[in-house]
Amino acid sequence: MxxxxxxALAMLWxxxxxxxxxxxxxxxxxxxxxxxAGSGATLDTVVAAIDPGFAASGxxxxxxxxxxxxxxxxxxxxxxAVSWADTRYPTALAAIADPPxxxxxxGDPDALGAPAVAIVGSRAGSAYARDVGRELGSGLARRGVTxxxxxxxxxxxxxxxxxxAVDGRTVGVLGSGVDIVYPPEHSxxxxxxxxxxxxVSELPPGTTPRPAYFPQRNRLISGLSRAVVVVExxxxxxxxxxxxxxxxxxREVMAVPGNVLNGRNRGAHALLKDGAKVVEDVxxxxxxxxxxxxxxxxxxxxxxxxxxxxxxxxxxxxxxxxDDLIALSGFDGPRLLPRLLELELAGRVARRDGGRFVRT
Numbered sequence: 001m002x003x004x005x006x007x008a009l010a011m012l013w014x015x016x017x018x019x020x021x022x023x024x025x026x027x028x029x030x031x032x033x034x035x036x037a038g039s040g041a042t043l044d045t046v047v048a049a050i051d052p053g054f055a056a057s058g059x060x061x062x063x064x065x066x067x068x069x070x071x072x073x074x075x076x077x078x079x080x081a082v083s084w085a086d087t088r089y090p091t092a093l094a095a096i097a098d099p100p101x102x103x104x105x106x107g108d109p110d111a112l113g114a115p116a117v118a119i120v121g122s123r124a125g126s127a128y129a130r131d132v133g134r135e136l137g138s139g140l141a142r143r144g145v146t147x148x149x150x151x152x153x154x155x156x157x158x159x160x161x162x163x164x165a166v167d168g169r170t171v172g173v174l175g176s177g178v179d180i181v182y183p184p185e186h187s188x189x190x191x192x193x194x195x196x197x198x199x200v201s202e203l204p205p206g207t208t209p210r211p212a213y214f215p216q217r218n219r220l221i222s223g224l225s226r227a228v229v230v231v232e233x234x235x236x237x238x239x240x241x242x243x244x245x246x247x248x249x250x251r252e253v254m255a256v257p258g259n260v261l262n263g264r265n266r267g268a269h270a271l272l273k274d275g276a277k278v279v280e281d282v283x284x285x286x287x288x289x290x291x292x293x294x295x296x297x298x299x300x301x302x303x304x305x306x307x308x309x310x311x312x313x314x315x316x317x318x319x320x321x322x323d324d325l326i327a328l329s330g331f332d333g334p335r336l337l338p339r340l341l342e343l344e345l346a347g348r349v350a351r352r353d354g355g356r357f358v359r360t
Contacts, residue, residue, distance in 0.1 A: 001041055001042060001043055001046060001083075001085065002043075003071070003081060003083055004064070004067050004068060004071060005042065005043035005046070005067075006081075006083035006084065006085065006101055006102050007067035007070055007071060007081060007083075007101075007102050007204070008043055008060070008063040008064045008066070008067040009022065009043065009046065009047075009063070009101045009102075010067075010100060010101040010102040010202070010204070011062075011063035011066045011067055011070075011204070012047075012054055012059060012060070012063045013100065013101055014202075014203070019098075021050050021051045022050055022101065023097070023098045025046075025049065025050045043060070043064075044060075047060055066204070070204035070205055070206075073179070073204070073205040073206055074104065074204075074205050077106075077179050077205055078106065079104055079105065079106050079178055079179065079205055080104070080105045080106075080109055081102055081103075081104055081105075082102065082103050082104075082105060082109055083101060083102050084099060084100075084101050084102070087350075087351055087352060088109045088110070088112075088113070089103070089351075090103070090112040090113060090223075090224055091113070091340070091341050091344045091351055092116070092223060092224050092225070092226070092341055093112070093220065093223045093224055094337070094341075094351075095223075095249075095337040095338055095340070095341045096219065096223040096249045097248070097249070098219070099223070100202035100220070102202065103200055103201070103202055103220075104177065104178050104200070104201050104202070104203070104204060104205065105178065105198050105199070105200055106178040106179070106194050106198060106199040107171075107193065107194040107195070107197055107198030107199055108197065108198055109198065111146060111169055111171055111197040111198040112146075112171060112198060112200065112224060114144070114145075114146045114169065115144075115145055115146065115226055115289075115291065116145065116146035116147070116148045116171065116224055116225045116226060117140055117145055117146075117147065117148065117225055117226060117227050117228075117229060117285055117289070118147075118148040118149060118221050118222060118224070118225035118227070118228045118229065118242065118246075119133055119136055119137055119140075119147060119148075119149050119155065119156070119159035119229050119231060120149055120150065120155060120156060120159075120221065120228060120229070120230055120231070120233075120239040120242050120243075121133060121154060121155025121156065121230060121231035121232045121233055121237075121239055121268075122154050122155055122231075122232045122233055122234060122237055122239065122264065123152050123153040123154040123155075123156075124153070124154055125154035125155040125158070125231070125232050126232060126258075126259075126262075126264055128232070128258065128259070129154070129155050129158075129231050129232035129256075129258065129264075129265075130154065130155060130158040131158070132155075132231050132232075132256055133154075133155040133156070133158035133159040133162065133231045134158040134159065134161060134162035134165075135162060136159060136162065136229060136231070136256075136279070136282060136285070137158065137159035137160065137161065137162025137163040137165075137168075137170070138162040138163065138165055138166050138168070139162075139281070139282030140163065140168070140282055140285065141162070141163035141164075141166050141167075141168020141169065141170065142166050142168065143282065143286065143291070144168075145286075145291070146163075146168075146169045146170065146171055146197065147159055147160065147162070147163040147168065147169070147170040147171070148170070148171045148172075148173065148221055148224050148225045149170070149171075149172060149173070149221065150172065150173055150174070150175075150214075150217065150218075150221055151172035151173075151174060151181070151182075151186055151189065151190065151193070151199070152183070153183060153186075155231045155232060155239075157186060157189060159231075160172060160189060160192075160193060161189065163196075163197075164192050164193075164196055167196065168196070169196060169197045170193055170196060170197045171193070171197045171198050171199075171200055171224065172190065172193045172197075172198075172199050172200070173199075173200050173201065173217050173220045173221045173224065174199060174200070174201040174203070174209075174217060175201075175203075175209050175210070175213035175214040175216070175217040176201065176203060176207055176208055176209040176213065177201055177203050177204055177205040177206050177207040177208075178199040178200065178201045178205065179205045179206065180206070180207065180208055180209065182209040200220065200224070201217065201220075202216070202217070202220060214238065215238070215241055218238065218241050218242040218245055219242075219245045219249070221242050222242050222243075222245045222246035222249055222251055223245075223249055225246070225251060226251060226252065226289045227246070227251055227252035227253070227254060227285060227288060227289045228242055228243055228246040228251060228252070228253050228254070229254045229255070229256065229279055229285060230242075230243055230253070230254070230255040230256070230267070230268045230271060230276075231255075231256045231268070232256065232258050232264055232265050232268060233255075233265065233266075233267035233268045233271075234263065234264060234265070234266055234267050235263075235266045235267050235270065236267070237267045239267065239268075240267045240270075240271070243255075243271055243276075250338050252277070252288050252289055253271060253276045253277075254276055254277040254278070254279045254284070254285060254288060255268040255269075255271040255272050255276045255277075255278070255279065256268060256278075256279050256280075257269065257272060257278060308343075308348075309329050309330065309331065309339075310325060310328075310329045310331070310336070310339055310340070310343060310349075311343065311348060311349075311359065313325075313328035313329060314328075314349070314357075314358075314359035315359070316358075316359050317358075318358065318359075319352055319356040319357065319358045320356060320357050320358070321356050321357075322336065322337075325340070325357065340357060347360060348360060
């Protein structure tokens with residue numbers, strides 16, 4: 001499929017009422033994973049496989065027109081559209097249960113490929129929470145970890161600014177098109193993120209923010225990250241939605257303890273009571289996600305390959321689709337995709353066109 005085809009599919013995803021059917025097809029090994037450059041698949045054949053009703057209802061034609069308009073707006077605004085089949089599509093995001101068919105990026109698409117940690121918290125964060133968010137953002141960025149957050153007021157913006165203060169890499173995930181900054185007062189911060197990382201959304205350019213979009217974007221914040229750290233969240237905070245999604249996606253969830261007298265942090269304290277790891281400094285985060293001591297583990301490369309149930313079946317120079325890897329490893333899809341993510345982040349496998357994998 002062409003990029004325009006993928007964008008049209010994304011338009012059906014958002015506006016055509018076919019989200020569940022498209023999700024099933026996208027994550028099915030016999031679906032999107034087989035769309036290599038020589039597959040001959042077109043949007044028409046894909047739509048016929050997903051739901052023939054799209055074409056019959058006229059929604060497909062509408063989606064094609066909307067896709068063309070979105071791509072023209074992206075070109076004019078310096079925005080990159082990356083489809084699920086593109087090797088630049090973030091592997092971490094591809095591993096979640098409902099990855100968007102297309103992500104729109106202002107900035108460096110490679111910013112989405114490095115190990116990342118999400119820092120989220122209250123929009124009305126206390127001075128303490130903002131200080132903690134900034135310190136954690138700075139500390140992670142100094143270690144080469146990308147800081148992911150939602151560009152919101154309070155803790156989110158503090159984490160972004162902390163990473164920027166040390167010339168680190170940070171990614172803002174929006175509940176609007178990447179050309180529309182919300183809140184508006186963060187337009188300068190957004191420009192800095194574009195220079196040092198990226199703004200990301202699954203919504204096409206020109207999409208204005210709506211309340212319903214923010215819970216959807218939260219799954220991207222957690223999906224792009226190896227862990228989510230909650231810094232000050234009330235019992236009804238949107239940050240708890242991100243934490244719940246992170247758990248569903250198999251990500252680590254951590255929280256920063258805070259003042260027990262004012263009620264501002266009851267949500268984070270509830271996470272801690274449920275088993276989330278306490279975060280007091282950056283080392284607590286790195287230890288939990290396995291980045292501390294990674295170099296030492298790499299010295300055992302031959303042993304790792306021989307013991308790993310996926311790597312030991314992969315020959316150098318050969319590429320494998322998901323069906324191949326399921327058959328070779330004995331893993332089913334839900335177990336295989338997170339393992340492939342770990343191997344890619346460790347530099348042991350790489351994703352190629354059409355969702356195929358090679359051993360590096």
